[in-house]
Amino acid sequence: MNQPIQDLELVSVTKRYGNTIAVDAINHHFRPASYTCLLGPSGCGKSSTLRMIAGHESVSDGAINLAGRDISHLPPARRGTAMMFQSYALFPHLSVTDNVAFSLKMKGVDVGERRNKAHEMLELVDLSAMAQRLPDQLSGGQQQRVALARALITRPQVLLLDEPLSALDPFLRIRMRGELRKLQRELGISFIHVTHGQDEALALADEIVVMNNAVIEQAGPARDVFNAPRTRFVAQFMGGHNVVALPEGHFAIRTDAVGVGAPGSGIAASVTGIEYQGTHVSVLARIAGDQEVTALVPDTEFFSSPRSPGDPVGLVWDARNLHKLTA
Numbered sequence: 203m204n205q206p207i208q209d210l211e212l213v214s215v216t217k218r219y220g221n222t223i224a225v226d227a228i229n230h231h232f233r234p235a236s237y238t239c240l241l242g243p244s245g246c247g248k249s250s251t252l253r254m255i256a257g258h259e260s261v262s263d264g265a266i267n268l269a270g271r272d273i274s275h276l277p278p279a280r281r282g283t284a285m286m287f288q289s290y291a292l293f294p295h296l297s298v299t300d301n302v303a304f305s306l307k308m309k310g311v312d313v314g315e316r317r318n319k320a321h322e323m324l325e326l327v328d329l330s331a332m333a334q335r336l337p338d339q340l341s342g343g344q345q346q347r348v349a350l351a352r353a354l355i356t357r358p359q360v361l362l363l364d365e366p367l368s369a370l371d372p373f374l375r376i377r378m379r380g381e382l383r384k385l386q387r388e389l390g391i392s393f394i395h396v397t398h399g400q401d402e403a404l405a406l407a408d409e410i411v412v413m414n415n416a417v418i419e420q421a422g423p424a425r426d427v428f429n430a431p432r433t434r435f436v437a438q439f440m441g442g443h444n445v446v447a448l449p450e451g452h453f454a455i456r457t458d459a460v461g462v463g464a465p466g467s468g469i470a471a472s473v474t475g476i477e478y479q480g481t482h483v484s485v486l487a488r489i490a491g492d493q494e495v496t497a498l499v500p501d502t503e504f505f506s507s508p509r510s511p512g513d514p515v516g517l518v519w520d521a522r523n524l525h526k527l528t529a
């Protein structure tokens with residue numbers, strides 16, 4: 203049976219630990235059945251936010267509404283949310299099946315039914331063949347899928363994932379993020395995924411919520427956040443942008459929107475560094491006011507007129523690619 207689509211809303215949610223304000227009166231409406239990434243540097247309040255939604259941490263102030271009712275005082279198991287932890291926290295002495303079925307056992311579901319449900323979940327994450335193994339007989343990626351099945355067996359409306367890929371090597375991380383995305387689409391529920399990696403957020407998210415210092419700096423569709431950062435922090439944290447101070451104010455401009463021309467064209471600059479990046483070459487140049495600007499130049503274009511540190515150049519850009527920053 204399909205569950206009705208549920209909206210999750212944070213209303214002025216605050217978390218204090220003693221004198222530390224970890225989350226400062228944040229508001230956000232998570233779109234139903236979407237993949238949202240909470241993105242920000244270490245210590246900005248991402249995990250605290252996620253744990254309050256899950257019910258593993260109390261809310262100091264504010265409300266968390268799911269489908270119109272405040273769930274912030276309910277115990278975790280009664281919220282309609284489920285959490286997958288950073289360390290998968292599997293029980294080492296239980297088989298894969300029994301790990302996945304554990305929450306049903308706690309609810310008093312009989313052994314036959316809970317094993318059936320566990321097998322359904324294992325099929326979903328493509329692990330049926332490993333059902334009898336112990337966690338330490340699995341690879342990191344397989345353990346992660348067990349943890350995922352264990353969270354999904356409770357049929358949550360919202361799945362919460364705290365840095366779920368951080369323990370995996372880079373190759374596996376890219377494969378698993380594809381699987382997470384596919385699973386979210388198949389299940390049609392909301393995933394809220396905490397990460398400090400902007401490439402991970404861009405690859406996965408319908409919507410990115412950028413946090414900094416306990417507040418939301420910017421939220422929106424991944425492409426909007428990347429292409430039109432509102433603040434210096436977002437521009438710098440998302441990467442791929444220059445922040446430049448011009449007489450009219452501070453602006454962000456994508457590094458691939460800056461061209462390197464002959465001296466005399468555009469804005470006078472002097473090359474200070476060159477980095478080969480395979481498909482592109484990153485050219486670092488200094489302009490007036492001691493400002494460093496990066497131009498990401500396609501490799502064939504760069505090597506048709508190579509530059510070296512010390513060379514005078516002219517930087518060119520289309521003014522339409524400048525985005526004014528508000529802070």
Ligand code: ADP
Pocket residue numbers: 219222223224242243244245246247248249250251
């Ligand atoms: P993130 O997940 O973005 O790294 P956290 O939500 O874990 O950030 O932490 C936000 C802030 O709250 C940090 O300053 C952190 O030190 C503090 N903090 C987190 N958990 C606790 C706790 N249990 N007790 C006291 N301070 C905490």
Ligand code: MG
Pocket residue numbers: 248249250
């Ligand atoms: Mg964290």
